[in-house]
Amino acid sequence: MRFGHFDDAGREYVIETPRTPYPWINYLGTEEFFGLVSHTGGGYCFYRDARLRRLLRYRYNNVPTDVGGRYYYVHDGGDYWTPGWAPVKRELDRYECRVGLSYTKVTGERKGIRAEVLYFVPLGTNAEVHRVTLKNTSKAAKSVKLFSFVEFCLWDAWDDQTNYQRNLSIGEVEVDGSTIYHKTEYRERRNHYAVHSVNAAVAGFDTDRESFLGLWNGFGEPQAVTEGRSRNSVASGWQPIGSHQLAVDLAPGEERTFVFVLGYVENPVGEKWEKPGVVNKKPARQLLARFQTTAQVDAALGALRDYWTEMLSKYTVKSGDARLDRMVNIWNPYQCMVTFNLSRSASYFETGIGRGMGFRDSNQDLLGFVHLVPARARERILDIAATQKADGSAYHQYQPLTKRGNDAVGSGFNDDPLWLISGTAAYIKESGDLGILKETVPFDNDPRDTATLFEHLKRSFHHVLHNLGPHGLPLIGRADWNDCLNLNCFSETPGESFQTTGNRTGRTAESVFIAGLFVHVAPDYAALAEATGFADEAKAARDHAARMEKTVLEHGWDGEWFLRAYDFFGRKIGSKECEDGQILIEPQGYCVMAGIGVATGQARKALDSVRDRLESAHGIVLNQPAYQAYHVELGEISSYPPGYKENAGIFCHNNPWVMIAETVIGRGDRAFALYKKIAPAYREEISEVHRLEPYVYAQMIAGKDAVRHGEAKNSWLTGTAAWNFVAISQHILGVKPELEGLRVNPCIGAEVEGFTILRRCRGAEYRIRVTNEATGKPARLVVDGKPVDGTLVPYAPAGAVVTIECEA
Numbered sequence: 034m035r036f037g038h039f040d041d042a043g044r045e046y047v048i049e050t051p052r053t054p055y056p057w058i059n060y061l062g063t064e065e066f067f068g069l070v071s072h073t074g075g076g077y078c079f080y081r082d083a084r085l086r087r088l089l090r091y092r093y094n095n096v097p098t099d100v101g102g103r104y105y106y107v108h109d110g111g112d113y114w115t116p117g118w119a120p121v122k123r124e125l126d127r128y129e130c131r132v133g134l135s136y137t138k139v140t141g142e143r144k145g146i147r148a149e150v151l152y153f154v155p156l157g158t159n160a161e162v163h164r165v166t167l168k169n170t171s172k173a174a175k176s177v178k179l180f181s182f183v184e185f186c187l188w189d190a191w192d193d194q195t196n197y198q199r200n201l202s203i204g205e206v207e208v209d210g211s212t213i214y215h216k217t218e219y220r221e222r223r224n225h226y227a228v229h230s231v232n233a234a235v236a237g238f239d240t241d242r243e244s245f246l247g248l249w250n251g252f253g254e255p256q257a258v259t260e261g262r263s264r265n266s267v268a269s270g271w272q273p274i275g276s277h278q279l280a281v282d283l284a285p286g287e288e289r290t291f292v293f294v295l296g297y298v299e300n301p302v303g304e305k306w307e308k309p310g311v312v313n314k315k316p317a318r319q320l321l322a323r324f325q326t327t328a329q330v331d332a333a334l335g336a337l338r339d340y341w342t343e344m345l346s347k348y349t350v351k352s353g354d355a356r357l358d359r360m361v362n363i364w365n366p367y368q369c370m371v372t373f374n375l376s377r378s379a380s381y382f383e384t385g386i387g388r389g390m391g392f393r394d395s396n397q398d399l400l401g402f403v404h405l406v407p408a409r410a411r412e413r414i415l416d417i418a419a420t421q422k423a424d425g426s427a428y429h430q431y432q433p434l435t436k437r438g439n440d441a442v443g444s445g446f447n448d449d450p451l452w453l454i455s456g457t458a459a460y461i462k463e464s465g466d467l468g469i470l471k472e473t474v475p476f477d478n479d480p481r482d483t484a485t486l487f488e489h490l491k492r493s494f495h496h497v498l499h500n501l502g503p504h505g506l507p508l509i510g511r512a513d514w515n516d517c518l519n520l521n522c523f524s525e526t527p528g529e530s531f532q533t534t535g536n537r538t539g540r541t542a543e544s545v546f547i548a549g550l551f552v553h554v555a556p557d558y559a560a561l562a563e564a565t566g567f568a569d570e571a572k573a574a575r576d577h578a579a580r581m582e583k584t585v586l587e588h589g590w591d592g593e594w595f596l597r598a599y600d601f602f603g604r605k606i607g608s609k610e611c612e613d614g615q616i617l618i619e620p621q622g623y624c625v626m627a628g629i630g631v632a633t634g635q636a637r638k639a640l641d642s643v644r645d646r647l648e649s650a651h652g653i654v655l656n657q658p659a660y661q662a663y664h665v666e667l668g669e670i671s672s673y674p675p676g677y678k679e680n681a682g683i684f685c686h687n688n689p690w691v692m693i694a695e696t697v698i699g700r701g702d703r704a705f706a707l708y709k710k711i712a713p714a715y716r717e718e719i720s721e722v723h724r725l726e727p728y729v730y731a732q733m734i735a736g737k738d739a740v741r742h743g744e745a746k747n748s749w750l751t752g753t754a755a756w757n758f759v760a761i762s763q764h765i766l767g768v769k770p771e772l773e774g775l776r777v778n779p780c781i782g783a784e785v786e787g788f789t790i791l792r793r794c795r796g797a798e799y800r801i802r803v804t805n806e807a808t809g810k811p812a813r814l815v816v817d818g819k820p821v822d823g824t825l826v827p828y829a830p831a832g833a834v835v836t837i838e839c840e841a
């Protein structure tokens with residue numbers, strides 16, 4: 034069952050009913066100011082850091098769901114309603130929500146009034162703009178009242194929801210005509226405030242929540258709205274809000290548009306005040322002046338559209354399969370951009386107070402992002418590398434505001450360092466910018482301890498070699514990619530974090546997954562070493578990789594699939610000898626991606642085992658059999674009920690590893706079938722089961738052991754976005770930047786007959802036409818009319834157009 038439809042030409046998903054199976058959200062903002070907005074107008078916004086600079090309050094896990102947002106109430110002769118249906122929930126004659134690229138447009142109509150609210154963050158602007166249009170669709174003149182509403186967060190979102198003894202006494206605002214200034218804590222150490230304004234004269238306002246709502250009312254029945262009368266309240270402590278009231282007369286057929294701006298403003302510390310106690314409003318006025326007219330707003334919206342058109346033109350496919358095309362051309366890259374910007378900080382499943390930028394996560398996000406804005410990827414790589422420690426290890430995350438590593442979610446995850454090699458290699462392949470390897474980058478943000486970026490990669494690589502266990506496999510440390518495989522943790526205290534609790538010391542627990550990752554990154558690392566003039570290091574790296582490959586086949590192979598790990602006691606994990614957890618997905622995907630066992634048959638066996646034991650109707654589950662009981666020696670993985678999250682959930686992040694692995698052994702039909710199982714556009718028809726947005730991936734779909742098999746959770750901020758883009762664009766459709774050229778080698782199976790791809794890379798344009806006979810063999814290429822050997826097309830100079838005919 035669907036709850037809307039894709040409008041591909043408009044690059045929108047059109048939600049047709051407010052009664053979606055869950056709030057379906059979108060993101061506003063592409064640079065420093067971001068908003069989350071649901072299909073009813075719920076959500077919040079913040080400047081750069083969702084915890085420390087939050088403008089709007091939002092109550093997670095609330096009842097009813099999705100409470101708090103930027104609401105517009107229409108009061109029409111005693112009847113009142115909201116165009117997004119909620120929070121008033123008065124039935125609408127018409128409802129529609131268009132989820133677009135960095136904007137959302139909600140339209141509601143009731144009893145002859147149509148209200149359309151467009152939400153977006155213009156480029157280069159630290160503010161949300163809300164363009165609100167009221168239209169009289171009836172045959173009679175109408176006088177309606179429009180109320181805006183936002184509730185301010187007192188900046189630090191964690192403190193805001195915990196420290197009431199202080200916070201209920203500190204709220205402060207100023208009201209100046211149609212503009213409301215939220216200036217809590219500005220009197221002391223903050224030099225920023227929020228501004229909420231409308232480009233029209235107001236008939237009233239409110240800035241105190243209780244005055245607006247009434248103490249016992251919810252957002253569905255604010256007393257100012259039900260009575261059609263603002264209180265003109267000025268907040269003093271308690272809960273500051275921003276609400277304007279406009280009186281709008283509309284002749285039959287007439288429409289009027291208002292522009293509301295909700296922004297973040299900073300003053301230099303020495304210029305905070307206009308006069309004692311009155312904030313310096315100059316920068317706020319400059320901001321508002323840019324959005325005074327509808328023409329200004331429309332121009333800003335046009336610029337945003339152009340921005341996306343340009344960005345999405347880097348990779349486009351025409352395949353004849355509308356669902357495939359919309360994933361590749363629109364929604365998957367869009368999600369890659371959002372995860373790049375926000376890491377795992379703020380979604381409807383991440384509260385914006387817990388997690389900063391993950392070392393591992395951000396590096397993987399780069400894989401799906403580098404082609405969109407290479408210059409921003411470059412900056413991100415240098416930021417991440419600067420948090421690395423001198424011994425090559427990594428903090429698991431860093432804070433976006435300070436860019437410093439912190440231990441809030443621990444460190445010592447021994448896969449972390451290797452991802453820096455993957456992220457950097459992807460960037461250099463896309464851009465050709467080998468110069469980045471010569472940049473000077475500190476360790477642990479200490480300017481006295483610096484080295485080249487290449488040296489950072491070297492320490493990453495050697496960190497693995499310095500930490501090998503009894504079988505010669507990499508030690509797992511706190512965990513590897515699977516945060517929940519905590520083999521040294523032995524936690525027996527309820528509620529204790531598996532990520533930060535003290536580990537047992539011991540150098541026995543080893544990871545076959547890290548071994549696969551090591552062998553996978555080694556060729557890239559070696560090539561970068563060579564390109565930087567370190568031929569000896571390149572050779573050494575290749576030798577280490579060859580040795581590791583042997584070790585995996587010797588000590589990491591279980592007979593029908595790759596082992597997952599050895600535990601603290603040296604016992605096997607992910608083996609037929611185990612009772613539960615006999616096979617885990619990660620090493621099957623990654624070892625085959627690395628080429629391990631491809632020539633000798635283990636790769637095919639491992640992938641057959643994945644098909645036979647892990648695949649379900651909704652994707653590949655992480656492990657089987659699911660762990661039925663808590664195992665103190667395994668950690669968090671066994672803390673989850675069977676079928677959820679890392680305990681046999683369908684973890685969509687690692688499914689693409691298996692897709693890519695299938696292309697490595699030439700089974701394109703398998704790769705594409707697996708792709709379609711989890712790609713959201715293909716799951717649109719079962720939205721009542723899947724429940725989350727049909728336009729973006731979720732981290733997890735409940736596995737076959739779960740009561741709610743097929744139900745997704747954790748949409749938007751997940752490595753799933755980048756990895757699925759890599760799998761489909763580079764391996765299945767098969768156009769992949771390498772250091773020396775563009776690799777063109779599709780592997781999609783027989784279902785898609787042929788397709789064209791337009792790829793822009795390093796300033797040149799590649800027009801690729803694929804005739805697909807699904808041979809499972811390397812493609813044959815004709816480049817600019819000449820047949821060539823192999824599948825690599827050397828990079829053309831900027832400005833060139835290269836035509837490629839490909840038979841696959």
Ligand code: GLC
Binds near residue numbers: 513517679686
């Ligand atoms: C989450 C984390 C990611 C981890 C994965 C598996 O998605 O963000 O870092 O690899 O879970 O545990």
Ligand code: GLC
Binds near residue numbers: 516517532678
């Ligand atoms: C839990 C989750 C895992 C996530 C981690 C991050 O372990 O199961 O998916 O990566 O928390 O804090």
